[in-house]
Structure formats: C-alpha cells, structure tokens
Amino acid sequence: MRRRVLSILGCVLLGCTLGSSALAAAPAGATVPGGRDPSDVTLTLVTHDSFAISKSVLRAFTLETGISVRVLPSGDAGAALNQVILTKDAPLGDLLFGVDNTFLSRALDEKVFDRYRSPELALVAPEFQIDTTHHATPIDHGDVCINDDKAWFAERKVPVPRTIDDLTKPAYKGRLVVENPATSSPGLAFLLATIDRYGEDGWRAYWERLRANDVKVVSGWEQAYNGEFSAGEGGGDRPLVVSYASSPPAAVYYSNPRPKTSPIGTVLDTCFRQIEYVGILHGTEHPREARRLVDFMLSRRFQEDVPLQMFVFPVRDDARLPAVFTRFADIPTDPATLPPDAIGSHREQWIDEWTDTVLR
Amino acid sequence: MTPRTRAVAWAAVPVRWVRVGVPVAFLVAFFVYPVATILGRGLWPDGHLDLSPLGDVVGDAALRDIAWFTVWQAALSTVLALAVGLPGAFVLARYRFRGRALVRALIVVPFVLPTIVVASAFLALGVEPSLGAILLAHVFFNYAVVVRIVGGLWAHLDPHQEEAARVLGASRVRAFAGVTLPALRPAILAAASITFLFTFTSFGVILVLGGPTRSTLETEIYRQTAQLLDLRTAAALSILQLVAVVVLLIAAGRFQGRRDVALGLRATSDTARPVRSLGDRALLGANLTLMLALLGVPMAVLLARSFATANGPSFGFYRALGELRSGSVLFVPPVDAIANSLLFAVVATTIALVVGGLAAFAVVRHRRGRALEAALALPLGISAVTVGFGFLIALDEGPLDLRTSWIIVPIAHALIAIPFVVWLIAPILRSIDPHLREAAAVLGAPPRRVWREVDLPIVGRAFAIAAGFAFAISLGEFGATLFIARPERPTLPVVIYRLLGQPGAQNFGAAMAASTILMALTVIAILTAERVRVGDIGTF
Numbered sequence: 001m002r003r004r005v006l007s008i009l010g011c012v013l014l015g016c017t018l019g020s021s022a023l024a025a026a027p028a029g030a031t032v033p034g035g036r037d038p039s040d041v042t043l044t045l046v047t048h049d050s051f052a053i054s055k056s057v058l059r060a061f062t063l064e065t066g067i068s069v070r071v072l073p074s075g076d077a078g079a080a081l082n083q084v085i086l087t088k089d090a091p092l093g094d095l096l097f098g099v100d101n102t103f104l105s106r107a108l109d110e111k112v113f114d115r116y117r118s119p120e121l122a123l124v125a126p127e128f129q130i131d132t133t134h135h136a137t138p139i140d141h142g143d144v145c146i147n148d149d150k151a152w153f154a155e156r157k158v159p160v161p162r163t164i165d166d167l168t169k170p171a172y173k174g175r176l177v178v179e180n181p182a183t184s185s186p187g188l189a190f191l192l193a194t195i196d197r198y199g200e201d202g203w204r205a206y207w208e209r210l211r212a213n214d215v216k217v218v219s220g221w222e223q224a225y226n227g228e229f230s231a232g233e234g235g236g237d238r239p240l241v242v243s244y245a246s247s248p249p250a251a252v253y254y255s256n257p258r259p260k261t262s263p264i265g266t267v268l269d270t271c272f273r274q275i276e277y278v279g280i281l282h283g284t285e286h287p288r289e290a291r292r293l294v295d296f297m298l299s300r301r302f303q304e305d306v307p308l309q310m311f312v313f314p315v316r317d318d319a320r321l322p323a324v325f326t327r328f329a330d331i332p333t334d335p336a337t338l339p340p341d342a343i344g345s346h347r348e349q350w351i352d353e354w355t356d357t358v359l360r
Numbered sequence: 361m362t363p364r365t366r367a368v369a370w371a372a373v374p375v376r377w378v379r380v381g382v383p384v385a386f387l388v389a390f391f392v393y394p395v396a397t398i399l400g401r402g403l404w405p406d407g408h409l410d411l412s413p414l415g416d417v418v419g420d421a422a423l424r425d426i427a428w429f430t431v432w433q434a435a436l437s438t439v440l441a442l443a444v445g446l447p448g449a450f451v452l453a454r455y456r457f458r459g460r461a462l463v464r465a466l467i468v469v470p471f472v473l474p475t476i477v478v479a480s481a482f483l484a485l486g487v488e489p490s491l492g493a494i495l496l497a498h499v500f501f502n503y504a505v506v507v508r509i510v511g512g513l514w515a516h517l518d519p520h521q522e523e524a525a526r527v528l529g530a531s532r533v534r535a536f537a538g539v540t541l542p543a544l545r546p547a548i549l550a551a552a553s554i555t556f557l558f559t560f561t562s563f564g565v566i567l568v569l570g571g572p573t574r575s576t577l578e579t580e581i582y583r584q585t586a587q588l589l590d591l592r593t594a595a596a597l598s599i600l601q602l603v604a605v606v607v608l609l610i611a612a613g614r615f616q617g618r619r620d621v622a623l624g625l626r627a628t629s630d631t632a633r634p635v636r637s638l639g640d641r642a643l644l645g646a647n648l649t650l651m652l653a654l655l656g657v658p659m660a661v662l663l664a665r666s667f668a669t670a671n672g673p674s675f676g677f678y679r680a681l682g683e684l685r686s687g688s689v690l691f692v693p694p695v696d697a698i699a700n701s702l703l704f705a706v707v708a709t710t711i712a713l714v715v716g717g718l719a720a721f722a723v724v725r726h727r728r729g730r731a732l733e734a735a736l737a738l739p740l741g742i743s744a745v746t747v748g749f750g751f752l753i754a755l756d757e758g759p760l761d762l763r764t765s766w767i768i769v770p771i772a773h774a775l776i777a778i779p780f781v782v783w784l785i786a787p788i789l790r791s792i793d794p795h796l797r798e799a800a801a802v803l804g805a806p807p808r809r810v811w812r813e814v815d816l817p818i819v820g821r822a823f824a825i826a827a828g829f830a831f832a833i834s835l836g837e838f839g840a841t842l843f844i845a846r847p848e849r850p851t852l853p854v855v856i857y858r859l860l861g862q863p864g865a866q867n868f869g870a871a872m873a874a875s876t877i878l879m880a881l882t883v884i885a886i887l888t889a890e891r892v893r894v895g896d897i898g899t900f
Contacts, residue, residue: 044764050861052688071689072764079586083752086401090756092763106589180572182583217572218489222476222860226868227483233868234480247863254864256670256680264863309688311862348588359573 041289042068044093046084046281048077051098052309053302061296067289077185078103084281085110094284095293097139100274101130101337102188105344108135113279116291120298120316128275128315130340136277139297142312143245143335144189145271146176147264149231152239161240163269164197168209176240177216177228180359182351184220185274190242191354192343193272196336207357217358231264245271246311249328253308262328271335276312380726383719383736383778386711389760390771391739394750395598401753402595413596423580427600430576433491434560437498441555442548444499444650445506451647452507453514455640456632463651465886468504468828470655472836472882473662474853475564476860477875481658482569489571497565500654502555505829509554509784512825513547514540515632516625516788516818546616546787553612554779557605557740577601581743598746605741609734625791625818659879666872670865677869678877684859684870692850698877701835701851704766705885708773708834709827715774716781716826723782724789733786737779747772748844766849770834777830784826788819828889832882852878 051073062068070093074080077098084096088110099107107113113135121129121137128138146167148160161167167176179187195203216238218224225243228236231251244250248262278297280290296302303314307325314321321329403410417423452464470478478497487493517540525535561578575583577597584594635644669676681694692700719736723729739747751772755762762768792815800810837853850858852874859871 049858052685052690054687055689055691056687058689073690075586082586082589083749085589086749086753087756087763092752182587183567183572183579219567219572223479223483223568225863226480226860232863233865234483236483243863250863252864254684254862254866256676256866309685 041066041286042070043095043286043289043293044070044072045293046072046074046080046093046096048080048098049073049075050310054305054309057302057305060301061293065289065292065296067292069293081107081112084112088112088282091281091283093281094286094290095278095280097276097278097297099136099277099279100185101277101340102185102192102274102343102347104131104136104277104340107277107279108133108340109344112282114282114284114287116280116294118291118295118298120295123317124298124315125317130275131277136279137294137298138275138315139278140303140306140310140312141273141275141315143271143273143332144186144193144242145245145332145335146190146267147229147231147241147243147247148267149229149239150261150263150265152230160265161267164194164267167215167240167270168206168213170213172213172240174214174216175238176210176213176242177218177224177236177238178242179221179224180217180219181354186221186242186244188347188351189272189274190270191350192338193270193336195350196272196338204353204357207354211358215358240267244311245331246307246313246325246329248330249324250311252328253324266330266332268330268332271332273332273335273337275315376722376726379718379722380732383715383722383732386715386778387735390751390775391742391747394754395742395746396750397754398591398746398750399595399598402591402593402598405592410592413592414599417593417596417600423597426575426580427577427604429574430560430578431604433494433498433576434556434562437495437502437559438552438556440495441499441502441506442552444654445503445551446510446548447643448503448507448647448651449511449514451644453511453628454519454632455644456634457644461887461890462883463648464508464890465883466659467507467651467655468832468886469659469879469882470500471504471829472832472878473659473875474836474856475568477662477856477871478658479564479568481661484661485658487569489569491570491574493569494562494565494574497569498555498559498562500658501565502558503651503655505554505558506551508825508829509551509780510544510547512784512822513544513787513791515628516821517543517631518626519631519633543791546790549612549616550783550787553608553737554740554783556608557737557779560605560741561601561743563744578743582745585745585749594746598743601741601743602738605738606734608741609737613730613734625788625793628821662872662875662879666869666876669869677866677873680866680870681855681873684866690850690858692855694855694874694877697850697852697855697874698881700849701853701878701881703849704770704773704851705831705834707767708770708777709830711770711774712777712781712830713823713827716778717785717823719778720782720785720789723786729786733782736782739775740779747775751844768844769849772844773834773837774830777826777833780829780833781823781826784822784829785819788822789815792818824889828886831885831889835878835882835885852881 051071058069072093074083074092077100080096081099081103084092085106096107096112108131115133115135116137117134118137124138128141130136130138146161146164150160153160158171161169161172166172178190181188181191191203194206197203198206216228218228221243224241225232225247226234226236228234228238229241229243230236230239232241245266245268248264248266251264252258252262278294280287280294284290298316300316300319303316303319304322306312306314306319308322313325313331402413448467452460475497478500482493482497487496521543522535522539525539526532530538560576562576563578563582566574566576566579577600581594581597581601584590584597635641666677667673667675678694685691686693716736719732723733726732751768752763754760755768762771796814797810800814801807805813835852837851856871856874856878859867859874861867
C-alpha cells in the first residue's frame with residue numbers, strides 16, 4: 001500500500017515537471033503574429049553556468065522571428081569552450097556564448113566559429129571589437145577589480161588603497177584575498193592586470209612583494225567573497241578582495257532592505273577588462289537563424305537586460321544602464337587589457353610562474 | 361555440482377544472461393566506451409598510438425608528488441572514517457533506542473550537501489584550509505558510508521554466536537575478533553573501498569578546503585581537461601588513476617578471499633537490544649556526542665543561517681528562493697527544483713537498483729563474479745571530468761545520442777550508485793545459509809517462492825539501504841554531473857551553486873535555505889526507504 005502511495009507521488013511529481021516544461025515551451029513558434037512564416041527552428045545556445053537573461057526578452061525574440069532558443073549551460077567558461085572544441089564534428093548546439101578575451105584565441109585557433117559581421121556592430125565601440133576577422137561578436141564586458149569593505153576602512157580610519165601599487169604597502173599587510181589563477185577566472189584576470197601593469201619582466205617582483213605583504217590565496221571567487229571578505233556573507237576578516245566592478249551594485253540589489261549606499265567600493269586602478277563573445281558554431285544547420293540571434297543579442301532590448309541578469313555591462317553605445325548601476329557602480333576609465341593572442345600563448349606559462357612565485 | 365549451485369538451478373539460462381548481460385551492457389555503453397573514447401583522443405592523436413605522455417607524466421616529479429599525495433590522503437581518510445564510523449555502526453545496529461531511525465537518516469545528510477556549502481560552514485566554525493580540513497571533511501562526508509554499510513550487515517548478525525564464544529571462555533575482545541569481525545569483513549571492505557574511491561577522486565574538498573597549494577590527480581585532470589585542453593596529459597593522468605584503482609580493487613578482492621561464510625542471518629528485530637548497563641549508556645552517549653559534534657554542528661550552522669535575515673529570524677530567505685531572478689530564463693521555482701531533484705533521484709535509483717541488483721546476483725552466482733563486481737566499481741575511482749567529457753564525445757550517434765538529454769544526468773548518478781547496490785547486497789546474498797534455500801526447495805517450494813520466502817526478507821533491508829544511498833547520491837548531484845551539459849531542469853544543488861555565484865545577503869541566505877530544504881528532503885527520503893515493507897514479513 002505504502003509503495004503504491006509512493007509511486008503515485010512519483011507520478012504526480014513527474015507530471016508536475018513535464019507539465020511545467022511543456023508550458024514553458026508552449027510559446028515557441030505557436031503564437032507568431034500574422035504575416036510571418038512560423039519557422040519551427042529551435043536554436044541551441046551553448047553557454048556557461050552563469051548565463052542569465054530575462055524570459056520575457058527571449059520570448060520577444062521568439063515572437064518576432066518564430067525562432068525558439070534553448071539554453072544549454074555547460075560548466076564554467078573554460079569547460080563550455082572545451083566541450084564545444086571537442087564536439088566540433090557533431091556540434092552540441094548552434095551558438096556558443098561566454099568565451100571571454102582570455103579564451104578568445106583558443107576559440108579562434110580551433111576554428112569553432114563561422115564568420116559573421118552583424119550590422120548592429122556599428123553601435124559597438126571599437127575597443128570591444130577585438131576579433132577583426134569577425135568570428136566572435138562582443139556582447140558584454142565586465143571589469144575584474146579589487147573591492148573594498150567601506151565600513152572596515154572607515155571604522156579604523158585607514159585610507160582605502162588607491163593604486164595597485166598601494167596593495168604592497170605595510171598598511172595593507174594581511175588585508176587582501178585573491179583567487180588562484182589556475183582555478184579561477186577573476187583570479188586569472190587580476191594576474192593579467194598585474195602583467196599589463198608591470199610588464200613581462202616586472203610582474204613577478206610585484207607578486208613577491210604582495211606575498212611578503214601576506215596576500216591570501218583561495219581557489220575560487222565564492223570562497224574569497226563569501227569566506228574571507230569582511231563585507232561578504234561569511235564574516236571573513238579581509239577587507240580587500242578580487243571581485244568585480246559590478247559587485248557594489250549587486251551587493252545593494254541583492255540586499256533586503258536595500259541600503260542607501262553600497263557597503264563596498266571599487267579600487268579603480270586594479271581593474272582588468274573582460275569581454276564576453278558569442279559565436280556561431282561551425283557546422284550549424286541553422287546559420288541564418290543563428291545570425292538573427294546574434295543581431296538580437298546586440299539589440300537594445302537584450303543589451304539593456306544584461307546588467308541586472310549577469311551583472312555585466314552592455315557593449316552597445318546607446319544601451320541605458322539600470323539605476324542601481326548608475327548609482328552604485330564605479331566604472332574604470334582605463335582598465336588593463338592584454339591582446340588575446342598573448343594571453344592564449346602565455347596562459348599556462350604565466351600561471352606556472354605565478355604558482356612558483358606565490359605558492360611555493 | 362555443489363549443493364549451492366543446485367539450489368539455484370531454477371535460474372534458467374535466459375535469466376542468467378540477463379543477470380550478466382544488463383550490467384555489462386550498461387557499463388560498456390556508459391563507462392567503458394565514453395572513457396575509452398576520451399583517452400583515445402589523448403593517446404591516438406593522429407591515428408597512431410602515442411604513449412609518450414605516460415612517460416612524461418611518470419617522469420615529472422611534481423606530478424609524481426601529486427599522485428602520491430592523492431593516494432595517501434585517501435588512505436588516511438579511509439582509516440579515519442573507519443575508526444570513527446565502526447563504533448557508530450555498532451551502536452546504530454545493536455541498540456534499540458528512541459529516535460534511532462531519525463539518527464540513521466540524519467547521518468546521511470552530509471552525503472548530499474554541496475561541498476561549497478559544507479566548506480562555508482566549516483570556515484564559519486574556524487576550520488582553516490589545511491590537510492586537517494581535508495581529512496575532517498572526508499570523514500564528515502563518508503561517515504554514513506561506513507555506518508550504513510557495516511551497520512547494515514551488523515544488524516543481521518546473530519548475537520548468540522558471539523555470546524556462545526564467550527560462554528566457551530573467550531574474552532570479549534577475542535569473541536569479537538574471532539566471531540564478529542570475520543563475519544563483518546565483507547561489509548568493512550566494501551565501506552573502506554567506497555570511502556577510499558570517493559576520497560581518491562575528491563574534487564571540491566581538495567580545492568576549497570585544501571588551500572591553493574594542494575592538488576590531487578582529480579583536480580589536475582580537471583585543470584588539464586577543462587582549463588588547458590591538454591588531452592594528452594589528462595589521458596596519461598587518467599590512466600594512472602585507473603591503474604591505482606584497479607590495483608586497489610584487486611587487493612580488496614584478494615583480502616576478501618573466496619571463502620563465503622554462511623552466517624545464519626537474523627531479522628534486525630531479533631538482534632537489537634535495549635540500552636541497559638552503564639557501559640551501554642556510555643558507549644551510546646559517546647557515539648551520539650561524536651555525531652552531534654562532527655555532523656550536527658556544521659548542519660546546524662546552515663540551518664541557522666537560512667533563518668538569519670537582516671530583520672531577525674524569519675522565512676525571508678525561503679521566500680527569496682522563489683523571487684530572486686524569477687524572471688530569468690534559467691530560473692526555476694523552488695518547488696520545480698525540488699521536483700527535478702526528486703525526478704532525477706527516482707530515475708537514478710531505479711536504474712541503480714535494477715542494474716546493480718542483477719549484478720549482485722551475477723556476482724554471487726558466477727565464477728567470474730568478482731571481476732564484474734570490481735569492474736562496476738571503476739566509475740567511483742575515475743575522474744568525473746573524464747567521464748563527463750567522454751559522454752560528450754562518445755554518445756553522439758544513433759540511439760546513444762544522449763548528450764543534451766536530461767536522462768544522461770540520472771545515468772551518471774546511477775553509475776556512481778551501482779557499486780553501493782552491489783557491495784551492499786552481494787555480501788548478504790553470499791552469507792545466506794544455502795541450507796535454508798535447500799530446505800525450502802526440498803519441502804516443495806517453487807524457485808520463486810524460495811526467493812520470496814528466503815532471500816528477499818534478508819536482502820530486502822540491504823536493498824532499502826542501497827536505495828537510500830542511490831537516492832542521496834542523486835539528490836546531492838555527485839561530481840560526475842558537474843561536467844555534463846544540463847538543459848532545462850535545474851536541481852536544488854544547481855540552484856545553490858547559481859545563488860552562491862553572486863554577491864549579496866539575499867543570494868547567500870537563499871542558498872542556505874535551499875541547502876536546508878535539501879537536508880530535509882534527504883531525511884524524509886531515507887526515513888521512507890527505511891520503512892518500505894518487504895513482502896509479508898514485516899519491517900526489517
């Protein structure tokens with residue numbers, strides 16, 4: 001008897017999920033406004049686990065074009081790209097979103113993308129259009145920066161560090177937590193910021209000074225921010241952390257009640273710019289529809305949705321930022337960058353050298 | 361023909377084929393073939409075999425250190441888990457006390473918690489990343505493995521055998537070492553092997569609690585595959601992992617020996633006794649205190665945090681779980697995440713019980729059964745990223761094109777759960793006194809009735825425990841699925857990971873609320889599995 005109850009329960013639960021997903025899929029192609037041919041194409045967008053966009057925005061694309069979009073999260077940005085490379089002969093999907101400038105050269109070398117130059121790129125600043133061969137289209141950017149715990153510094157009357165060089169001063173001994181570049185994307189970005197700043201010959205000396213100043217290394221962003229950072233949720237004791245320029249608005253947005261000022265600030269001199277790209281996967285059966293999705297991802301509607309969904313910034317000039325970003329985000333005017341080719345060819349070597357310098 | 365084989369002669373040939381064929385086919389399709397394909401990419405790059413990466417890896421001092429650390433930290437973790445878990449297994453198997461079922465269910469909870477959540481609780485309790493933190497976490501996660509697997513058999517051992525030895529003049533220690541320990545040996549070996557394999561391939565614990573300087577073969581394979589895309593080195597490291605695991609499984613097989621002891625198993629209701637003497641009380645009290653400190657305190661931290669909103673204790677974070685990102689395309693309402701988790705767990709448990717149950721009978725009744733038993737344990741010891749990427753590049757054609765299907769997730773879970781099923785059930789099948797089956801057959805019972813009246817009541821409880829583990833493995837999203845593309849149906853652990861990826865008190869609190877829901881689901885699932893009635897015999 002009890003077993004029967006269990007199996008009924010199982011069926012009910014199964015029914016629930018099937019029902020809800022059927023509902024979610026219903027708008028696809030079914031309600032196309034008159035005049036257009038309903039195309040039954042469903043595009044698969046391979047991406048990383050942090051991808052997010054409003055349902056209403058994707059639905060608008062489907063209503064406008066009759067094309068449905070299925071999102072396929074596939075691990076972190078590196079894992080998602082590597083999966084796409086390994087399945088080149090039988091593509092997992094039609095597009096890949098989320099390759100950033102630190103992985104761009106690998107994607108281009110492996111020729112996973114088809115060429116496409118969206119007309120919408122006219123409204124995108126040239127600084128984002130790094131791939132001049134037009135295989136990868138920029139969609140958003142974000143800056144990896146050091147965040148500071150405002151209250152911590154105010155209470156102790158210690159000035160907040162202003163430059164990347166300040167971090168090696170005695171006043172900040174034992175105050176900074178960073179992520180291991182071997183296992184963390186912001187960790188790698190901050191390493192690249194120091195390489196851009198101090199050059200091929202000088203960055204190791206900088207890290208030796210940071211090490212002497214008792215920098216703490218953890219394996220990922222979650223441990224750094226929620227474990228060690230004094231303004232994070234885990235009650236850590238370090239007031240400086242490698243995170244994002246969008247962390248101050250995110251900390252406000254995800255608080256209840258929302259504070260009047262952000263509890264954290266950004267040290268603008270420490271930033272490295274990450275740019276995220278989308279590409280049409282070579283071998284797709286729907287190149288035309290895939291191009292329409294790229295155009296849509298550059299449209300104002302999509303671009304203006306990106307900040308509050310993924311806490312990154314749009315690349316399109318005329319995209320307006322939400323109030324929480326304009327009020328609480330400091331954006332660096334001249335963040336560090338490195339050419340993707342240089343990152344691609346030196347990545348492993350730099351990480352190994354960093355490991356030798358900081359951890360051994 | 362031995363009496364044993366005669367007694368099971370009812371198993372007609374086709375049944376034999378099914379028993380061996382289904383597990384072998386499952387293992388080949390979802391493990392051997394994908395893993396061989398990804399290793400092939402690394403070692404047959406241009407159509408010819410190139411074994412030089414193996415030499416490079418063995419010749420690399422840093423990688424040798426990593427391999428050595430991987431082995432010894434796993435061995436040490438296993439010894440510690442056994443040392444802490446065996447007394448726990450005893451008290452939960454032998455004493456009858458109020459709340460025993462609940463304690464049995466609660467100890468499985470750590471097993472399903474995402475590493476990142478446990479690590480945050482440990483950090484809050486002042487545990488700094490270190491070797492000690494790794495060992496502590498490994499004991500935390502594997503305590504249930506030892507207690508449930510060893511305790512599962514212990515509860516069926518006839519206490520009168522040990523009492524008889526004592527009446528004949530053996531000391532308490534001697535009676536235990538001479539009677540009980542040999543009888544428990546298969547279960548202890550199974551628990552030790554599973555714990556070793558889990559800690560050998562441990563990933564999150566090493567990264568989060570080991571600190572940045574410690575790596576194992578598993579974390580290195582992840583780095584080489586998912587970050588650097590160096591499939592040659594990854595393949596060589598995977599082969600190293602495979603060799604170590606095969607050696608371990610052969611050694612465990614040898615140690616177990618070929619001798620099957622008929623134990624005269626009893627129903628648990630006949631073996632448990634009330635807590636009477638002062639010694640009983642002290643032993644039970646000490647073990648419950650240990651469980652509370654080791655398992656209860658970190659769990660309590662998560663529970664407390666899930667209610668600690670800025671406005672004082674409230675359900676705010678539970679409400680936030682349904683509201684944060686609710687307009688987002690990958691958002692699922694908590695009820696759906698729970699339903700997804702349960703759906704995967706039910707499917708994974710079913711696959712694991714069918715495949716593993718058939719395999720357990722094959723293992724016991726065929727000459728080469730031990731080889732099948734060991735082969736089915738391999739997925740526990742092989743890197744999740746190797747299996748996950750293997751799925752991607754191997755399962756891309758015809759009926760096996762499951763790369764983006766949701767069914768691949770419970771299949772991956774089942775792969776990890778099957779060894780539990782086999783290792784829990786096979787020792788018990790082996791130890792059923794063959795005379796019982798013979799007697800029943802002689803008295804004219806048809807084979808099916810022999811199975812129902814003799815085997816099922818004794819195996820039933822092991823099935824229930826195995827089902828509990830399979831369910832918990834799936835609920836907790838064991839490593840293997842981190843590297844599988846998973847459309848549409850996010851589960852609770854996936855929701856937790858997503859919440860923890862953004863700053864803000866609401867995200868963190870909602871993640872704690874989701875973790876608490878996960879803990880509650882586990883307790884309910886295990887309590888339910890425990891109460892499943894087997895046949896007409898009553899609860900075991």
